[in-house]
Amino acid sequence: MKLHHYPLSGHAHRAVLCLSLLGVEADLVEVDVPNRGHKTPEFLKLNPFGQIPVLEDDGVVVNDSTAILVYVATKFGRTDWLPDDLPTRAKIQKWLSVAAGEIAYGPCAARLITVFGADFRAAEVIARAHRILKLIDDELSTHPFIVGDGPTIADIALYSYIVNAPEGNVDLSPYPHVGGWLARIEALPGFVGFRKTPAGLAA
Known part of the structure; x- marks a missing residue:
């Protein structure tokens, strides 16, 4: 199994975090995004959209971050991260x-x-960020993870861009439940952090 990624991409970090939390070994191949390594003819054969991450697994190519989460959890039978029951699956899909x-x-x-x-x-996307963070904070006021008492791939999908939201001038301090949730994810065995940059509020 091989994962093509870029350390500053939140989409790629989702895939890296999923593999690590689920204990799945894979070769990590860093794509030279600043020099348009994701737009080369070779890479476009893997993903015609020219985007990362891309997972290669014995001839199977999965080239969408959330699809990678579903693929990995399903392949390894990790019903703790992607339960079989339909109501929970529907919540995760949401x-x-x-x-x-x-x-x-x-x-x-x-x-x-x-x-x-x-x-x-900037004002438009920051306002949009605060709207969804308020909804997520409300959701997390009633249970420790986004769909219940334990983590699922839904938490992985949401984590990366929320934890580094301050880099985009999005203040997380008004959302205490989100803060607690981030800490709970970071305490999970196998957690790997998303590389930070000195930008925005994090500058």
């Missing part, structure tokens, strides 16, 4: 969609401005 939607266009986009110089409207 939060995977949030990670690909509100998180991507909120805290992720805000960080892309400060770390990578992306052309987004």
Whole structure:
């Protein structure tokens, strides 16, 4: 199993964190994103979208971060991270969609401005980040992890861009339940952190 990643990508960190938390061994291949290594003909054969991460597993190529989480948990039968019961799976899928939607266009986009110089409207994406963080904080007021008492791949999908949201000038201090949740994830065996940059509020 081989994972193509980039240390400053939250999408890639989701995959790295998943493999580590689930105890799955994989070769980590760093893609030279600053020099457009993700746009080379060789890489585009793996992912025509030219995005990271990409997981290669014995001829199977998975080239979406949340799809990688589902693939890894399912392949190794980790029903502790992706339970079989439909109500819980539906909740997990909802939060995977949030990670690909509100998180991507909120805290992720805000960080892309400060770390990578992306052309987004800062006030708009920061406001969007605070809206979803308030909803997540409310959700976490009733249970320790996003869908219940134990961690799932939904927590992995949400973690990276929330923990580094201050790099995009998104203040996490108004969300105490989010802060506690981040600490609980970081206390899990196998946790690996997301590389930080001196940007935004973290400067």
